[in-house]
Each structure stands twice: as C-alpha cells, then as structure tokens.
Amino acid sequence: MSRQEQKQKTRQNIIAGAFQLLNENRTLSAISLREVAREAGIAPTSFYRHFKDMDELGLTLVDEAGLALRQLMRQARRRIASGGGVIDTSVDTFMEFISANSNVFRLLLREHTGTSAAYRLAVSREIQHFTDELSDYIIEQLRIPHDVAVLQAESMVRLVFSAGADALEADTILKNDISERLKRQLRFIQLGSLAYLQIMPDSK
C-alpha cells in the first residue's frame, strides 16, 4: 500500500471515528482529540498529521454531511420524476434519510444551533442550498412568482428540518405520525401561497 493510500485510509478512520463518537449524544465541541484518536486507532499526536485542529476536522465533517444532503436532494428529484406526489415523495425520502443517516442529520442539527460560529455558518450554507433548490423547483414547476416561491420554500424547509429533529428520536410509529402531520402542514403552505396569489395576482 502506497504512503498516500495509507494516509487517506487513516484519515477516513479519523472521520469515521468522529462520526462514531457523535452517534452517542455528543456535540463536536464535546468530543476530544484524544477520543477521536483512540477511536481511529492512532496516537493522539498523530492526529496532527491529518488535521491542524479539531475545528478543521469539524468543518470536514460538516462538509461530508452537506454532501450527503445534496445526494438526498438528487434522490428525491429522481423519485419525483418517476411519478408520485411531490410532497409525499420528498417527505418520505427525507425521513428515510434521517433514519438511515441519523448521525449525519444529528450533526447538522446540533451544529446549526451549536457553539461554534464557523460550524453554524457552514450548516446554514448547506441548508440554504436546500432552500434554493426547492425555490427553483417551485418557480419552474408551479409557475409561482419568485418572491412568493422563495418565502414558500424557506418556510417548507424550516418545517421539514424542525419535524426532522423530532423524528430523530422517535420510534417507527411516532415517526410515521410526524411524517403525516408534516405532509399536511406542507400542503397548507402550498395552498396558502396559491390562495395569496389569487387574492393579489400581481404581487411584486
């Protein structure tokens, strides 16, 4: 195995170890360099061969989580294209994501309101991508004017993430309940913006 390969592998071990620690109820700021090193099977000081800081590792993890989020969006789009209600399909896909990658979503959730301004910003950016994509979709597919679509997309994403937070610690039954409620709530917003446009059809 080449030196570079080996290094990449250890780097992945560190990342995986960190996610492992996040799986229990921990924040990034609450896991120590030594713990991560222990989990990755290296000496504490070897950590520095890969990351300058725990902060640098943290930002890497947020990036990885953002990547997963974007893959989620792609999958949702694919499913929608192959038939099925937009809201139903999106919510179902999202909920599956949360269940399958609970530690990834938990990371985003916690660091979004967390201690580090840098993490908060990084997570906000990822969520903004999410919102932008959704508002593009609403503008193009539903022919809703830009400003209304943006507001609609933002509130929908807020609802989805907030419900997702509840779903994260729920059992299967409760999760289903949350999904169904969320779908109805998203339809309210959808209906609401349409109703608004009927009342004020030339909204700036």
Added chain:
Amino acid sequence: MSRQEQKQKTRQNIIAGAFQLLNENRTLSAISLREVAREAGIAPTSFYRHFKDMDELGLTLVDEAGLALRQLMRQARRRIASGGGVIDTSVDTFMEFISANSNVFRLLLREHTGTSAAYRLAVSREIQHFTDELSDYIIEQLRIPHDVAVLQAESMVRLVFSAGADALEADTILKNDISERLKRQLRFIQLGSLAYLQIMPDSK
C-alpha cells in the same frame, strides 16, 4: 441578613453566573462547575450546597427560561387584546423578547437540540405549552376545527422558533427583514388552512 436569605442570594448568584457564561457561545454541557462557581464568587465545592449536579442547575435554568416564555405569551395576549393584528403583534413581541432576553432564548434553542435528553425533553415541554396555547386561541377566535388548528399552530410555532434562531445572531436591519418574512409566511399558513377548510369543509 438571615441564613436563608443569604443562601437564596448565593443561589441567585450561581444562576446569574451560569446565564452569564451562556451569554458567550457555550452550551450547558460545555460550562464547568468550577467556572460557574468562579462566576458566582464561591468555592467550587460550595456549589454542592445548592445543587446536586450541574444537571440539576441546568434543569433549573431551563425552568427559568420556560417561565420567561410564558410571560412572553401573556404579554402578547395583552397586546393583541388592546388592538393590532394578531400575527404582527405576536411576531413583534416575540422578536423583542429575543433581543431583550437573548441568552434565555439561546438556552432554549441550544438545549432543544442539545446533548442531554433531559434538557431536550424539558425544552420540548415548554414549546408544547406554547403550541397548545396558540391552538386554543385559533380554535376559539378563528373557529377552526380542532385537528386543523393543531396542525396550524404547530407549524406556526416551528416557523417562529426557526426564524427566531436566525434573528438571534442578526443585526437590526436583518432582524427586521426576518420579521417581515416571517409574518408573510405565517399568513400563508393561515390562508392555507382556511383554503383547506373551504375545499373540505367537513374535515374530521
């Protein structure tokens, strides 16, 4: 000063000291007993004369925050009663609360998605109160059927707290922008549930 009085005073110092530390960007789980003691001007071990744990102090702080939240609701109701749009008044009151008691709101926000299951539960309960009050209001004042009102209230509260999180770190201009967007979004939901009831007037 009587012994009891003195003890109460120190207890308040501890609580105030903890809030002080939360003012900087910290989680409850990230502030140490010794720091709190330092801030309160007592020896570390004296802390135990007042609280069994940092956890016990944490739950006390969440309770205090919940109290502030309920006062907020009362104030909003009073203002609504003395005229002004429900949504506008509520959002304005809420935003003032966030600005004036930013550390209290921050505590609720952080611990809602935080590390400790006990804190999460405690915060969720406080938010649930909030939601219950709002749905009661919607049922009584707007004559909307129970199940729709509950969904409407839940999504409104989710939006308000989520926007509040953004407002927490925003300057005055951005804060105003967030407020205005939030108001429009809440109106979408309001409109949406009314539109839903027009379509399906005998919703279960």
Added chain:
DNA sequence: CATCTCAGCTTACAACTGTACGCTAATTTA
C-alpha cells in the same frame, strides 16, 4: 449561655485534556 446546624472554605487527588519534542521505520526520490 450552650449547643447545634450548615454555608462556605482549603486542601488534595486522580483523571483527563491539548500539544511540544524528538525518535523510528518505512516509503519516496534522486
């Protein structure tokens, strides 16, 4: 007044933290 209670203190300790320093052994480069 004598006794009790107890809030707050000092001292102490073991556990853990981040990281500086220098070594080793193996891969890479020339």
Added chain:
DNA sequence: TAAATTAGCGTACAGTTGTAAGCTGAGATG
C-alpha cells in the same frame, strides 16, 4: 544505493476538571 521525507509513536508537562474530606465561624435553637 544513498539521501530525504514523513506517518505514526512515546514521553512529558502544564492546565483543567469533578469531587472527597474535614475545618471554621456565624446564625439558629433550646
């Protein structure tokens, strides 16, 4: 093959943590 690079290690240290143990002095109680 000889030299250079470097991933990973072990040791070490100063700082912080929670908390156990026991003391003190002032307010409470009789």
